[in-house]
Amino acid sequence: MHGRGVAPALTGFSLEVPAGSCVAILGPSGSGKSTVLRLTAGLDAPTAGSVHLDGADLAGVLPERRGMAMVFQRPLLFPHLSVRDNVAFADRVRGVPRRAARRRAEEYLGLVQLDGFGDRPARALSGGQEQRVALARALAAEPRVLLLDEPFSALDVRLREEMHELLADLRARLEPTILLVTHDHAEADALADSAAVLDGGRLLQAGPLRDLYARPASLAVSRLLGGRTEVAGTVVAGVHHSPLGALALPRAFPDGAAVLVLRHEAVQVTPPADPAADAVGTVVRVRRRGLRGLVTVEITADGGSATVDAELGPGQDVGTGRTVGLRLPAEDRWVVPVDDASDGPSAGGPRA
Amino acid sequence: MSAPRAAGAASRAGRALLALWLVLPLVPLLLWAFADRWAFPAVLPQEWGTRGAEEALAAGAGGAFLRSTLLGAVVAALATPLGAMAGRALASRQVPAGTAVLAVLLAPLALPPFAVALGLDVLLLRLRVPAALGVVLLLVVVAVPYTTLTMRAAYAAHDRGFEDVARTLGAGRWRTVRSVQLPLVAPALAGAAFLAFLVGWSDYIVTVLVGGGRLTTLPLLVAAAAAATGSEAQVAVLSLTAILPPVALLVVVGSLGRRGRRA
Numbered sequence: 001m002h003g004r005g006v007a008p009a010l011t012g013f014s015l016e017v018p019a020g021s022c023v024a025i026l027g028p029s030g031s032g033k034s035t036v037l038r039l040t041a042g043l044d045a046p047t048a049g050s051v052h053l054d055g056a057d058l059a060g061v062l063p064e065r066r067g068m069a070m071v072f073q074r075p076l077l078f079p080h081l082s083v084r085d086n087v088a089f090a091d092r093v094r095g096v097p098r099r100a101a102r103r104r105a106e107e108y109l110g111l112v113q114l115d116g117f118g119d120r121p122a123r124a125l126s127g128g129q130e131q132r133v134a135l136a137r138a139l140a141a142e143p144r145v146l147l148l149d150e151p152f153s154a155l156d157v158r159l160r161e162e163m164h165e166l167l168a169d170l171r172a173r174l175e176p177t178i179l180l181v182t183h184d185h186a187e188a189d190a191l192a193d194s195a196a197v198l199d200g201g202r203l204l205q206a207g208p209l210r211d212l213y214a215r216p217a218s219l220a221v222s223r224l225l226g227g228r229t230e231v232a233g234t235v236v237a238g239v240h241h242s243p244l245g246a247l248a249l250p251r252a253f254p255d256g257a258a259v260l261v262l263r264h265e266a267v268q269v270t271p272p273a274d275p276a277a278d279a280v281g282t283v284v285r286v287r288r289r290g291l292r293g294l295v296t297v298e299i300t301a302d303g304g305s306a307t308v309d310a311e312l313g314p315g316q317d318v319g320t321g322r323t324v325g326l327r328l329p330a331e332d333r334w335v336v337p338v339d340d341a342s343d344g345p346s347a348g349g350p351r352a
Numbered sequence: 353m354s355a356p357r358a359a360g361a362a363s364r365a366g367r368a369l370l371a372l373w374l375v376l377p378l379v380p381l382l383l384w385a386f387a388d389r390w391a392f393p394a395v396l397p398q399e400w401g402t403r404g405a406e407e408a409l410a411a412g413a414g415g416a417f418l419r420s421t422l423l424g425a426v427v428a429a430l431a432t433p434l435g436a437m438a439g440r441a442l443a444s445r446q447v448p449a450g451t452a453v454l455a456v457l458l459a460p461l462a463l464p465p466f467a468v469a470l471g472l473d474v475l476l477l478r479l480r481v482p483a484a485l486g487v488v489l490l491l492v493v494v495a496v497p498y499t500t501l502t503m504r505a506a507y508a509a510h511d512r513g514f515e516d517v518a519r520t521l522g523a524g525r526w527r528t529v530r531s532v533q534l535p536l537v538a539p540a541l542a543g544a545a546f547l548a549f550l551v552g553w554s555d556y557i558v559t560v561l562v563g564g565g566r567l568t569t570l571p572l573l574v575a576a577a578a579a580a581t582g583s584e585a586q587v588a589v590l591s592l593t594a595i596l597p598p599v600a601l602l603v604v605v606g607s608l609g610r611r612g613r614r615a
Binding site: 041042043062063064065066067068069070072074076078079080089090092093094137138141143147 | 511513514516517518519520521522523524525527531532535536538
């Protein structure tokens, strides 16, 4: 799939989804990411640009002939059908006899661990079960591409994790090609091989999640992937100068103003006397996250002040107001261009 | 604990009163229908019998019943799909100036039916439209606002996401209408069809004026019998014949709607 461009919901957007892989489209609400799915499914027609499947242009191909099943945020189970007949829907439409379709539906219900639920009316299920049935119904259509539009974002955390495991399991068994839309970088990380970051209808960066986390192309990408630390400064000859001091960068960057971004997972909190500490500052905020805490450390130097977020190790505890040292591993330092266009990560139209 | 119980009791009492209000007028009708003689001071008829029914049959109640049923069915069959299409279009806001369109659709309800029927009768005569066809056409116009309003409400509550899902699962446009859209709005369709049926079933003015008296339906027969004297039993039988089929239909439609909501 490639060469798609639609104004104003999408501009200059191009993305390839290799067969058998799972690609996530990551973006805030209003970034146009659902538009990508609707265009791919043929539910909306692009004003310009195209969708290709196995090299064939899908322009003008009706949604029912594209071989793409879509799972939405809401389960949208047909309320007038039983769970089994919901899953059998695609087969029935294809003309498979009722009994054969229902037998196959039972198999797919088994795949999503809902054996024995076939006779229930679609409305007699819990939220998580409904979304499982929706997934089974889409898989039973044996789509060439499975489109998932924030399918798990309405579920609570535990159910969502169960669904992530289920989907990983289904990927291993059926090897479907999946295009997933989500606003949650952790979900993209858990499910997808690679991701495309979309904001304001533009593709900001695409690549494996590890690359996006470690080497974001812009502040917007860093923020969408949960980056918390941004320190403005200047790069001179491969060294970033800021209130944090002079920090050597792992590779060459052009000289000039640039923002240092650091993953809080990579920053280590040490005693202030630690000789290996790259900076020393005061803890201004502590947030609890189970056994690990997340601290915000303020570093004041002659040039001004900066804040760095760091994740504490399990059991490590630091109180507000304490002076601590910070190790900023050289290989985890990264700089992005100063972004004066947007203040926040979210900008764009009303479409999700 | 006691407040909900009191509210429940009040609700039951209210419903009982309402039922009484609706059923009470039927009691004298039932008595009259089987009264061969019922002179003034007596509380109950002095002689029971089936003379009313025999007279009604002799007056052509059977044929009128069939014609009324047919008229109601034809009006429902035409006005329901029209109303469904108009309602869907209006609910989806695809129609420019939807409110104005709705106002035009509702206009036949606001105008005095006698004036409309009389005016259009002249037009239909000039166009040489057969009387029966003219009656059907006019009644469909009267019924379409009811069906449109009913279906507009149904489609406003209808989630198009179901249709998107069906399309991506391989269902074509018509298959989606048949297998997803229609089942989901079926209770509303039944309600709209019932209203349209009632328009045809119970109409008097249009049938008299445009039909020119040649299309004898139940309401015409009731009116004719009521205008004569000494035929109370016959009027009662005819009235009951006119009331009971819609009540039976209403029970069917109501249970259909309840099943739709529960499913």
